[in-house]
Structure formats: structure tokens, C-alpha cells
Amino acid sequence: DTAVSQTPKYLVTQMGNDKSIKCEQNLGHDTMYWYKQDSKKFLKIMFSYNNKELIINETVPNRFSPKSPDKAHLNLHINSLELGDSAVYFCASSQLTSLVGEQYFGPGTRLTVT
Amino acid sequence: AQSVTQPDIHITVSEGASLELRCNYSYGATPYLFWYVQSPGQGLQLLLKYFSGDTLVQGIKGFEAEFKRSQSSFNLRKPSVHWSDAAEYFCATLNNAGNMLTFGGGTRLMVKP
Numbered sequence: 001d002t003a004v005s006q007t008p009k010y011l012v013t014q015m016g017n018d019k020s021i022k023c024e025q026n027l028g029h030d031t032m033y034w035y036k037q038d039s040k041k042f043l044k045i046m047f048s049y050n051n052k053e054l055i056i057n058e059t060v061p062n063r064f065s066p067k068s069p070d071k072a073h074l075n076l077h078i079n080s081l082e083l084g085d086s087a088v089y090f091c092a093s094s095q096l097t098s099l100v101g102e103q104y105f106g107p108g109t110r111l112t113v114t
Numbered sequence: 115a116q117s118v119t120q121p122d123i124h125i126t127v128s129e130g131a132s133l134e135l136r137c138n139y140s141y142g143a144t145p146y147l148f149w150y151v152q153s154p155g156q157g158l159q160l161l162l163k164y165f166s167g168d169t170l171v172q173g174i175k176g177f178e179a180e181f182k183r184s185q186s187s188f189n190l191r192k193p194s195v196h197w198s199d200a201a202e203y204f205c206a207t208l209n210n211a212g213n214m215l216t217f218g219g220g221t222r223l224m225v226k227p
Contacts, residue, residue, distance in 0.1 A: 105158040
């Protein structure tokens with residue numbers, strides 16, 4: 001029944017490692033997103049994909065590489081992890097063609113870089 | 115660029131008291147506005163949205179919000195707060211293309227017994 005799911009829920013890793021976070025939505029939406037929430041709870045968009053095409057890239061370091069194998073999945077790969085990457089990462093989805101495409105969020109992945 | 119501001123970082127209310135969380139937007143035309151709630155350790159849940167029509171919108175969990183163009187505000191209200199309402203609340207606006215939400219800084223609500 002879960003609409004937007006993310007794995008893993010928690011991720012603890014060391015600086016310099018490479019890690020991936022996966023996201024899947026079963027809502028039939030055409031657009032998916034990655035948001036980053038920092039330690040002060042500030043939420044900011046990172047990427048948006050519409051029908052597997054990148055449409056938003058908000059000046060995120062190129063160590064972050066999203067990949068959308070199909071409309072239902074948007075994964076986030078992070079190379080050479082840094083301390084400042086520690087945050088909660090939220091995946092979301094929406095249907096752009098609807099009147100107001102409200103976004104549905106996953107439960108988040110808490111990434112801790114040590 | 116569109117933006118939203120939530121002036122109150124923290125608010126504490128007693129259980130059973132009324133609640134109003136403030137949100138101010140910056141946009142010339144009619145904005146698309148949302149309120150989301152984030153319970154501790156959870157993702158964001160949509161409470162309600164406004165895009166046109168009736169300026170008083172009803173949401174889930176007994177929340178409502180009123181769009182006031184003259185004040186550039188979209189404040190969230192609840193007549194009687196429950197302890198389970200303790201959470202972080204975010205106001206957000208959607209861009210014209212409909213593909214990017216811009217969030218306010220959030221208001222943390224604490225509920226006293």
C-alpha cells in the first residue's frame with residue numbers, strides 16, 4: 001500500500017565512500033523528486049525527473065547522480081561522501097498533468113557521514 | 115522568485131487550545147500554496163492545498179487555512195489542538211511549471227498537556 005517508498009531508512013557511512021538511496025512510487029505519477037533536509041529542518045529540492053528525463057537540477061554537486069530507470073523509480077547515487085552530506089533525503093512524486101500536482105513524500109532516508 | 119516565510123520557528127500551545135501558524139508568500143499572481151506536516155522521524159504529509167476558488171480550505175485532521183491576498187498570507191488554523199498534533203509544519207508554494215515546491219523554514223509545534 002505504500003505510495004512512495006525509500007530504502008534504506010537509515011544509512012551510516014564513512015567519508016569518501018559511495019552510497020545509493022532507492023525510491024519507488026506506485027501512484028502512477030510521471031514526475032519524481034529528491035529533496036534534502038538539513039539539520040535545521042530546511043527542505044530544498046535537489047532534482048526532478050519527468051518521464052525519466054531530468055527537468056530540475058538545483059546546483060547540486062556532481063558527486064550526486066540521480067538515475068531514473070523508469071517512471072516509477074528514482075535512485076540517488078552519491079560519490080565520495082562528505083560530512084556535509086549528512087541530512088535526511090526525501091523522495092517525492094507527483095502527476096504534472098493534474099490541475100495542481102501536489103507532491104507525495106516518502107518516509108525519508110537519514111544519511112550520517114562520519 | 116516565489117518564496118514563503120514562516121515567521122515563527124517554535125510555537126507552544128496547551129492541549130485543547132486553538133492554533134494559528136503563520137505563512138507569508140511572495141508572488142505577484144495567485145500562488146499555489148500547501149501545508150505539510152512532518153511528525154518526528156516521519157516523512158511529509160499533505161494537510162491541505164489552495165490554488166483557486168474558496169479562500170478558506172479544509173484539510174485533514176481538522177485543519178483549515180485561509181488565503182488572504184491583501185495580507186499575502188496563508189495561515190493554518192485548528193480550533194482545538196491535540197497532543198498528537200505536535201510536529202513540524204511546513205508551508206510551501208509551487209512554481210508556475212508545477213514541478214518545484216519551495217518550502218518555508220518550518221514551524222515546530224509543541225503541545226503542553
